[in-house]
Amino acid sequence: MFRLIENVLGPAEITELKRIAAASDFVDGRVSNPNSRVKNNLQLHDQQAGDRAAQIMAHGLFQTPEFVDFAFPHQIAPPLMTRYEVGMGYGLHPDSALIPLHTGPLRSDLSCTLFINDPADYDGGALHLLLGTAELRFKGPPGSAIVYPSTTLHQVEPVTKGQRLVGITFIQSRVADTARRELLYDLNEVAALEGLTMAPENFTRLQTVQANLYRMWMNTP
Ligand SMILES: O=C(O)CCC(=O)C(=O)O
Ligand SMILES: [Fe+2]
Known part of the structure; x- marks a missing residue:
């Protein structure tokens, strides 16, 4: 996009x-x-x-x-x-x-x-x-x-x-692939906008998904 x-x-x-x-x-x-x-x-x-x-x-x-x-x-x-x-x-x-x-x-x-x-x-x-x-x-x-x-x-x-x-x-x-970059962007936006109103245990799961996708998709310098 x-x-x-x-x-x-x-x-x-x-x-x-x-x-x-x-x-x-x-x-x-x-x-x-x-x-x-x-x-x-x-x-x-x-x-x-x-x-x-x-x-x-x-x-x-x-x-x-x-x-x-x-x-x-x-x-x-x-x-x-x-x-x-x-x-x-x-x-x-x-x-x-x-x-x-x-x-x-x-x-x-x-x-x-x-x-x-x-x-x-x-x-x-x-x-x-x-x-x-x-x-x-x-x-x-x-x-x-x-x-x-x-x-x-x-x-x-x-x-x-x-x-x-x-x-x-x-x-x-750091995320070469457009589809992956856009998924991470959307996920991060939702987490930032809704995270604090979520049940804490669900927010923790969401953060785990974020961190694990970063591990799979992010290039480090
Ligand atoms: O001038 C622009 O907005 C784009 C220029 C462009 O496409 C380029 O430099 O490759
Ligand atoms: Fe161009």
């Missing part, structure tokens, strides 16, 4: 990311994906600015319990500020399974777009996910993040007016 999580970044972080974007050089997004025939966007190039922007976005994600509870993140790729100008988009594609990082390859279990500017600032530019024959389109408010399994085919529709500014990252989860 996908999830739109609001308030990953607050107004101060958004302002700072926009300031960094305005002051920095962007280059053709194909530099990190030279074989792509569908990628048509711009990405932040300046190393220092990129590090600072990545740090703000990663911090926002790891400080957001809904993200941590849903994704079980082990490691995330440094979020990359990405801009789409009029005519730019990203055609239908699956994400690569392995993302090269200088620390070694990261397996992309989940993909994430952090929305930085306001959807009112651009026309087009929806992130469009295909689920079989169903289609979902997202244009999140500033500071929100859409998180979805990297197995999902997706595209970014061409921007027809204004600019779309986002951060892109990929997450290696």
